[in-house]
Amino acid sequence: MDIRQMRYFVACVDAGSLSKAALALSISQPSLSQQISEMENDLGAPLLVRSYSGVAPTEAGSTLYRHAQSIIKQFAQLRGDVKRGEHALSGQVAVGLPTSVAAVLAVPLFERMRAKYPGIQLQIFESMSGYLNELLANGRLDIAVLFRETETRGVTVAPLFSERLAVHGAAWVGNTRAKTVPLALLSGVPLVLPGRSHGLRLLVERAFDSAGLDLNVVADIDSLPTMLELARRGEAATILSGFLGRGKAHKDLLARYLVSPSLERSVALCRLNSVPQTAASRAVQDCMQQLVAEMAPTLDTAAARRGD
Known part of the structure; x- marks a missing residue:
């Protein structure tokens, strides 16, 4: 199994259809099906459930999907680091923000990252926290801001504010x-x-x-x-x-x-323990924590209470 096959598999899961994935990848559907079959034979487990409505990952496929996304991101960062120099951070980082938090943090985060780390491409997902939790569990997000107080199994939680x-x-x-x-x-x-x-x-x-x-x-x-x-x-x-x-x-x-x-309710930065954190992801996390510290006078609940 190689990086190309991993990209093929991720594309199939994202598209929910072999035909749509083949079109997006500019390859024939029979060729794509053969690549998926080779991966299943290599791993000794079915990776996709096929039906008239499309395809969906099996339990083994979901595990592969999470790891494949991480490997693909690390590979992209490796190429960028070699091209730009080992000290230049680059790559994509997917961040999930609840709408209420996005209202105060999304634009400052974008501006800070563009100024400090122009090689890092942010992907900001704004939604309700329940959906963001699903995206994080599925490996679609590198970092998610969720309403949690304590760590749960497999998830690291870093408190931000209330x-x-x-x-x-x-x-x-x-x-x-x-x-x-x-x-x-x-x-x-x-x-x-x-x-x-x-x-x-x-x-x-x-x-x-x-x-x-x-x-x-x-x-x-x-x-x-x-x-x-x-x-x-x-x-x-x-x-x-x-x-x-x-x-x-x-x-x-x-x-x-x-x-x-x-x-x-407690607001915290969350990430999966099973997915290795890239240097770019750590930079985004550090940037978010710095922004929250700078914005503390307006985010602190005690400040809001002075208007009671």
């Missing part, structure tokens, strides 16, 4: 000129929240239950734009990151931090 939650909308509740609103005032208020598979939903449910309040979830919505639009229209309120109220896109949406109690 993100404070806010109620968006609910103009009929409390003082709209205040920067905060007591959680008790949201008892019975119609809310739209992510489904129960999301950590934010669990955090909100625990807070309402501990305070003996009525949590009135009128819809489970796993779409950030939809939740914010419903809150903007006054159809229902939602509880999300307070950072979302800072962006120009949502400046017209009422957002107030929750107090009594304050709701917070």
Whole structure:
């Protein structure tokens, strides 16, 4: 098995189809199928499940996919280092950012990396944390910013800061000129929240239950734009990151931090232990940690509380 075959296999998994992968690779489908068969014979295990709808990796295929992505990235970095000199960092680094974190970190990260490491090509994925967790587990991301406090099996967790939650909308509740609103005032208020598979939903449910309040979830919505639009229209309120109220896109949406109690969640840099970290990936991680340290006065939850 060689690097070319690894690229072929990764292309098949990404495309979900042998015909689409063959087209993207500019080779014939029979030739691609033969290469995959040779890999399966070499490893002694089936790598793809074939069906009328396309192909999907087997358990062995998923393992190969993660390692192949890492090897391909390392090979690309090796070539770049040789061409540019051993001290010039280069290569692609895939970073996953939840939308709330991307609102304050994505642009500064891009600008800092372009200025300091022009040879490193960032791939920034912005999505809800549940999907980013899947991408990290599948080896699609080198680094993911997730809402975690402690390390889990196979994942290294480096704490960044605590993100404070806010109620968006609910103009009929409390003082709209205040920067905060007591959680008790949201008892019975119609809310739209992510489904129960999301950590934010669990955090909100625990807070309402501990305070003996009525949590009135009128819809489970796993779409950030939809939740914010419903809150903007006054159809229902939602509880999300307070950072979302800072962006120009949502400046017209009422957002107030929750107090009594304050709701917070830990934000951390996460990466798979099974995937070797490249020098470029370490540089991006260091850059993100430096940016967070510099932005600490605006990210620190204590700073937000001074407006309570």
